[in-house]
Amino acid sequence: MSGPLKFTERKNGGRGRGLIQLYILHSLKDDPKSGYELLKEISVKTKGAWVPSKGTLYPMLKKMDEEGLITISDTGKRCKNIFELTPDGKDTLDSIVRGRKEEKEKFFMFRDLLVEIFGEENGNLRSDLLNIRSVAEGIPAEKQDDVQRIINKCLAELQELNSDESGSS
Numbered sequence: 001m002s003g004p005l006k007f008t009e010r011k012n013g014g015r016g017r018g019l020i021q022l023y024i025l026h027s028l029k030d031d032p033k034s035g036y037e038l039l040k041e042i043s044v045k046t047k048g049a050w051v052p053s054k055g056t057l058y059p060m061l062k063k064m065d066e067e068g069l070i071t072i073s074d075t076g077k078r079c080k081n082i083f084e085l086t087p088d089g090k091d092t093l094d095s096i097v098r099g100r101k102e103e104k105e106k107f108f109m110f111r112d113l114l115v116e117i118f119g120e121e122n123g124n125l126r127s128d129l130l131n132i133r134s135v136a137e138g139i140p141a142e143k144q145d146d147v148q149r150i151i152n153k154c155l156a157e158l159q160e161l162n163s164d165e166s167g168s169s
Contacts, residue, residue, distance in 0.1 A: 024061070024083075025089055070086060
């Protein structure tokens with residue numbers, strides 16, 4: 001098994017991809033983007049808490065181009081590089097996403113490590129919520145209305161408990 005922030009392809013010998021590479025593939029699946037746009041997008045997604053440096057991102061993009069996962073083209077007056085997903089890049093992303101169960105298990109192991117380091121502090125509740133989400137996402141599409149009904153009922157009961165507490169204070 002690879003590290004907790006490595007995501008393994010199901011083809012080509014199972015090469016591991018880091019979280020940044022996985023996000024780049026995911027981000028480029030809809031639209032080509034510049035490196036600046038990718039950095040800006042990661043900053044927004046992490047609420048500014050973490051953004052890879054240009055010295056990390058650009059060599060990674062070059063390597064992904066060499067591997068045939070993306071293509072690089074110059075456009076515009078300033079000749080900025082635009083990165084686009086290739087069919088091999090899309091296949092790689094699809095392969096990793098199909099391996100979702102193993103990746104979720106890695107996430108839970110990583111989460112458990114963080115809880116051990118930083119303490120539990122509602123850890124059981126958070127763990128249960130993650131497990132509910134994982135189970136709900138695994139339920140077939142034809143049963144998703146039932147899933148939503150159960151979640152709405154649970155939410156209503158929790159809101160009732162919360163209003164009971166607020167009223168008795």
